[in-house]
Amino acid sequence: MTLTYAFFPGCTLESAAEELMISTKKVAEALGIELIELNGWTCCGASHIQDIDNFLSTSINARNIALAESLGVSKLLTVCNTCTLMLRTAKLKMDKNERLKEQVNVGLDRAGLQYKGTVEVTHLLWALLEDYGLENLKKKVTVPLKGLKVANFYGCHIVMPPDVMGFENHRNPQSMEMVAEALGAECVEFDQRLACCGFHAVFPAQKEVMTMTGINCLSPKEAGADCIVTPCPLCQMQLDAYQPDAQKRFDQDITMPIIHLPQLIGLALGISPEELAINRHVVDAIPALQRKLQLA
Amino acid sequence: MEMMTVKIKRFDGRNSYYQKYEVPYEKGKTILWLLTTIREEQDPTLNFTSACRHAICGSCAVQINGNAFLACNTPLDDVLDTYKTMNLTFEPLKNFEVIKDLVIVWEPKMEKMTKVKPWIIPGEEGSKEIGFLQSEEDFQQIAAPTDCILCGVCASECNQLAVNQDGYLEPFILNKAYRYIVDTRDGAPEQHLKPVLENDLWKCLHCMQCVSQCPKTIPLTDQIAFLRSATMAMGELDNQGAKHAYAFHDDVKNKGRLNETMLPIKTDGLVQTALTKIPFALRMVKKGKINPLHMPKQISGIQEVRKLYEYAEEVKS
Incomplete structure (x- = not known):
């Protein structure tokens, strides 16, 4: 069984926490988990951008999720709590509010993308429990x-x-x-x-x-x-x-x-x-x- | 009969200690039932406050096993299930002065609340004669914040208050300020907003405790984001919080990702960064965590990201 996820690293993994990028990839490989890094992901806003513009914060994360949707996977995986929160917040807002979703999609359309709501946002910790299974982990x-x-x-x-x-x-x-x-x-x-x-x-x-x-x-x-x-x-x-x-x-x-x-x-x-x-x-x-x- | 062990933090005005009670478990009860049962059947000296028993008066909030709950509307079974235990430890709310046992002092908090002028400062559009009318839509703006029953749960859980009681405002005070700032009948929102900014608004840690524990599910963290936006709209941009937020906002627009090396300089300025962050920067460089020569490249699709910025501007106007 190979689990495949779209992968959202988040900014720290490219610099101050590069060791998390390294260790995540090593562990995923050892467990047989395939991570496909999103091409062209942006910063999630890190719990700051909504203080300036809430709609923009939702829009950039809608774009990140839409990038994952275009890969045809069912889950977008992160290894950062705040990235998980920001992505899930944007998703929940749009899934709950059809008008907001339509409005965000007007902007995304200009960027050649659509947010559909088909991809779930998860964290490695959850994926291990929910998808991989503790028994399988123990065997490794x-x-x-x-x-x-x-x-x-x-x-x-x-x-x-x-x-x-x-x-x-x-x-x-x-x-x-x-x-x-x-x-x-x-x-x-x-x-x-x-x-x-x-x-x-x-x-x-x-x-x-x-x-x-x-x-x-x-x-x-x-x-x-x-x-x-x-x-x-x-x-x-x-x-x-x-x-x-x-x-x-x-x-x-x-x-x-x-x-x-x-x-x-x-x-x-x-x-x-x-x-x-x-x-x-x-x-x-x-x-x-x-x-x-x-x-x- | 299944027994629960209930430890309650007692305080007699001088000394505090934990007292243990054994209480027979009963299904389908509330936390307030448990406290009342102990007082009525075992220990009439136990002090706690409660009145309405319907989550309206806000007087019965307590800490149980490390979290704040409103005793009257919290099912005992939920709490036992949450902590997977028959042992409960009760303490008074945190970040409040304690009078006796589980009873806390509210007066200093109410005094502090007056800083944000928690009343309507009438605008010119209304008068004694024509009244102060509001549309249904305008009223909805204040519907959630007026659900606050001043129970103190948010303040008990606030991580910034825990280390900064004098400087920071309790989330219920921020909620009160918000309530008058968005009230269309109020003619001077800046008079509520300025004191919010001056009392460490940007020190909110974004920990989400207040919004996660509020028994009335008031969107407290969305309100804090609104208050910050409102201060910036008022022109209050020359502070660490606003500069830090704009560093993220602008980096995403320019490159798509955060430039961690430049973040301190954008937030604190070159001089302050040089004065305070050099040891930090050196240890980060030494461990390979920061490469000062590395500049993030533009992501693929940056033009599309900028279109989202343009569109967000259109939506705002």
């Missing part, structure tokens, strides 16, 4: 992550708002735990599991967001986690790349390695940390992983 595990204590940091936009996301109960999601446990890892309970990383306001609310980053690192650290794993590159960037800035606001050592979900999966599939580009993180995650795992 060659290096069970036994003894590795992971802190699952969901990020807001994979669960909220529930009328847009709706994959699981936003107050107590379990998808990350299900995947991590299928890989053999141990999930730690910690207060900040469903906390906000603050990334979207890191410029105007720098001081507040750095405090949040420190709390988000300390909470799993105190719970005994070896690393945080997240399904969102923006959470990863906030918690990892800004961690040295957050440290300045705290007396305690907040050091906490932060890895992407596909990197955790890749380790269990026997792919080396270098091939998964785990060496690209600001807070070196490899020593913590090496202490617990026989890495490839």
